[in-house]
Amino acid sequence: MKPDFNKNKDGLIPAIIQDVQTLKVLMLGYMNEEAYEKTIKDKKVCFFSRSKQRLWVKGEESGNFLMLQSMELDCDKDTILIMARPLGPVCHTGTDTCWGETNKETFGFLTALEAVISDRKKEMPEGSYVSSLFEKGINKIAQKVGEEAVETVIEAKDNNDDLFLNEAADLLFHYLILLQAKGFELQDISKTLQERHL
Structure with missing residues (x-):
């Protein structure tokens, strides 16, 4: 099943990134169909940057790539859950997550x-x-x-x-x-x- 990129006028759908190991939510980005296909092909998470108006591979400048492990669609096919392995801090501020959390494995x-x-x-x-x-x-x-x-x-x-x-x-x-x-x-x-x- 492919995501339904036609639900929004801009062709973008949210992509939630979760660490495959710790299960921490790392960030939220947006994908268009091209970013989705590039992510599958290259195994590095790619977004469509709304501010730059272009494709943007997470880590293309810092080297802190998000290595794709799996992707799942929600029930409406308009949100993607991406399980990834981060190669360093995810947030542009230098923190592990975009919520300032430490990306540490926990055991309840x-x-x-x-x-x-x-x-x-x-x-x-x-x-x-x-x-x-x-x-x-x-x-x-x-x-x-x-x-x-x-x-x-x-x-x-x-x-x-x-x-x-x-x-x-x-x-x-x-x-x-x-x-x-x-x-x-x-x-x-x-x-x-x-x-x-x-």
Whole structure:
């Protein structure tokens, strides 16, 4: 299915650019049929610049191209969702996105939990279980991960899903603490897995 470029008098339709890896919305541009075809052909996202009144390949001056990964049309065929891999900051101001956001991979609640663990490590509040583990050092943290892994395996062999999920949650929680103790985050693990996948 091709976009319906005839819906607007100027032949332009919006193109929303999303990072294929982080899923962050990076920018919004406009395409005419020629820009659309050039994007497919060259695998670099091309827009029609309304201010310059010409085709414009994102990154043609900066080198921060948007490498095409996929394109989808909305239900009315008048908006394109482009999944791309950015080769640098996207906004002309130098920020990662046109909304000034950092284009960092996030993992929903787990990212928020990582932030709490990081705060406990920095602040070391009295009475905090996480802080007490950091106080005891890497050997104790690694031991806890090992214990939780064994308990998860034991529960995996039984039929009680609640117990299994609770042990799996304990394992993941302590694993996040271990990552922080070693100076890493889930983002580092994700990057390693992605490199193996390529």
